[in-house]
Amino acid sequence: MNIAWGALGTVVVVSLVVGVAVIALLAFALVGLSARSQPATVGRRGLSPAAGTAVACLCLTAAALIVGYGLYVIVS
Numbered sequence: 049m050n051i052a053w054g055a056l057g058t059v060v061v062v063s064l065v066v067g068v069a070v071i072a073l074l075a076f077a078l079v080g081l082s083a084r085s086q087p088a089t090v091g092r093r094g095l096s097p098a099a100g101t102a103v104a105c106l107c108l109t110a111a112a113l114i115v116g117y118g119l120y121v122i123v124s
Contacts, residue, residue: 066114073111080104 083100095103 066118070111070114073107073114077104077107077111080107 080103
């Protein structure tokens with residue numbers, strides 16, 4: 049039995065990168081959603097509630113697409 053070490057290394061690297069990317073996207077989505085819960089104050093720095101919601105939607109959509117593609121690859 050031979051092990052294709054190059055292919056195994058590629059799988060490990062891609063898995064780590066995609067895993068970190070999905071976790072980062074979910075973290076950014078939570079940061080975007082947290083902008084909605086803070087009261088509006090004058091001179092406050094950060095995202096507006098509308099921008100936070102938009103960022104959260106984009107991040108969650110990207111994470112869902114990555115997970116969906118992974119499931120598609122597994123099934124096919």
